[in-house]
Amino acid sequence: MAITFNTDKKYDIIAIGRACIDLNANEYHRPMEKTMTFTKYVGGSPANIAIGSAKLGLKTGFIGKIPEDQHGNFIKQYMSEKGVDTSNMVFDTEGRKAGLAFTEILSPEECSILMYRDNVADLYLDPTEVDESYIKQSKVLLVSGTALAKSPSREAVFKAVSLARKNDVKVIFELDYRPYTWKSQEEVSIYYSAIAEQADIVIATRDEYDVMENRQTEGDNQETVNNLFQYEAELVVIKHGVDGSYAYEKTGSIHHGKAYKTQVLKTFGAGDSYASAFLYALMNGKDIETALKFGGASAAIVVSKHSSSEAMPTVSEIEQLIKDQSVD
Numbered sequence: 001m002a003i004t005f006n007t008d009k010k011y012d013i014i015a016i017g018r019a020c021i022d023l024n025a026n027e028y029h030r031p032m033e034k035t036m037t038f039t040k041y042v043g044g045s046p047a048n049i050a051i052g053s054a055k056l057g058l059k060t061g062f063i064g065k066i067p068e069d070q071h072g073n074f075i076k077q078y079m080s081e082k083g084v085d086t087s088n089m090v091f092d093t094e095g096r097k098a099g100l101a102f103t104e105i106l107s108p109e110e111c112s113i114l115m116y117r118d119n120v121a122d123l124y125l126d127p128t129e130v131d132e133s134y135i136k137q138s139k140v141l142l143v144s145g146t147a148l149a150k151s152p153s154r155e156a157v158f159k160a161v162s163l164a165r166k167n168d169v170k171v172i173f174e175l176d177y178r179p180y181t182w183k184s185q186e187e188v189s190i191y192y193s194a195i196a197e198q199a200d201i202v203i204a205t206r207d208e209y210d211v212m213e214n215r216q217t218e219g220d221n222q223e224t225v226n227n228l229f230q231y232e233a234e235l236v237v238i239k240h241g242v243d244g245s246y247a248y249e250k251t252g253s254i255h256h257g258k259a260y261k262t263q264v265l266k267t268f269g270a271g272d273s274y275a276s277a278f279l280y281a282l283m284n285g286k287d288i289e290t291a292l293k294f295g296g297a298s299a300a301i302v303v304s305k306h307s308s309s310e311a312m313p314t315v316s317e318i319e320q321l322i323k324d325q326s327v328d
């Protein structure tokens with residue numbers, strides 16, 4: 001089955017959350033201590049998803065707070081050049097900074113991210129900076145879970161979600177769990193659950209659902225989806241890394257999407273590229289099986305490249321990879 005969206009809207013996706021800086025190690029296969037040079041990219045999961053979606057041709061906008069400095073200017077200019085509407089990205093006037101994510105590429109399987117997110121501008125997005133007249137123009141509001149980590153960004157997201165529901169805008173919740181900034185798993189669980197209960201589509205890894213469910217051991221996919229289907233969700237996506245992903249429909253249908261073979265350079269960027277291509281396919285009326293292929297192929301392309309945002313693929317690159325590996 002395909003998911004339907006309100007067609008009478010100017011934007012396809014408006015994302016809310018952080019737009020930051022990634023500093024990706026230029027020297028591979030060595031620890032951070034021995035990494036001397038980095039390349040700068042725009043980063044932050046929802047910004048990556050917005051950029052990836054815009055590159056695929058979706059009409060995309062962004063709500064977020066960025067620093068009023070050279071990094072903020074870079075972020076805004078880059079996103080705008082990539083086709084993201086930045087009219088609702090506000091500058092922080094209190095001297096707060098951009099979040100930085102330094103990446104360590106130890107091996108294709110072992111990558112980690114060292115985040116610097118103290119006093120970051122994005123977590124100071126205020127509810128008064130969330131504009132109903134903007135949100136109501138979109139088919140989808142894409143919420144990043146990290147924006148729930150602290151007030152006032154947390155309240156800004158709650159406001160955005162309630163405005164989306166009021167104005168027939170589908171809410172897509174990407175759990176995007178980053179331990180940094182949260183006080184405890186209990187706290188994450190409370191706020192993630194509150195937004196997941198209002199979301200039409202929920203996307204996350206199995207590990208992230210375990211955090212949302214406040215579990216210490218791995219939970220069961222069917223139990224997770226049964227719980228979410230008691231609320232607003234019509235589609236729940238559970239990602240399992242190299243084992244691919246599953247999409248569960250409220251109707252009871254279950255679909256599996258495979259991971260594509262690729263020359264892996266680093267593991268990060270998979271989730272964001274997956275989300276942008278999965279959503280692109282859904283919003284273009286493709287069925288869920290096809291959307292899973294788009295997500296998996298897009299992720300395979302990005303993990304073979306150096307960045308997350310700049311490496312986002314085009315539709316024809318994704319279609320080519322799907323075609324090349326269609327018999328496997």
Ligand SMILES: Nc1ncnc2c1ncn2[C@@H]1O[C@H](COP(=O)(O)OP(=O)(O)O)[C@@H](O)[C@H]1O
Binds near residue numbers: 260
């Ligand atoms: N090493 C890999 N090679 C190919 N595809 C991958 C790889 N890792 C992840 N993917 C693809 O990206 C999707 C999302 O990855 P996953 O690791 O589950 O999420 P996240 O990056 O959000 O933690 C997977 O379902 C899979 O299709």
Ligand SMILES: O=C(O)C[C@@H](O)[C@H](O)C(=O)COP(=O)(O)O
Binds near residue numbers: 269
């Ligand atoms: O989300 C961040 O703040 C860091 C990202 O920009 C970084 O590129 C990354 O970790 C992406 O990984 P993913 O969320 O697994 O796609």
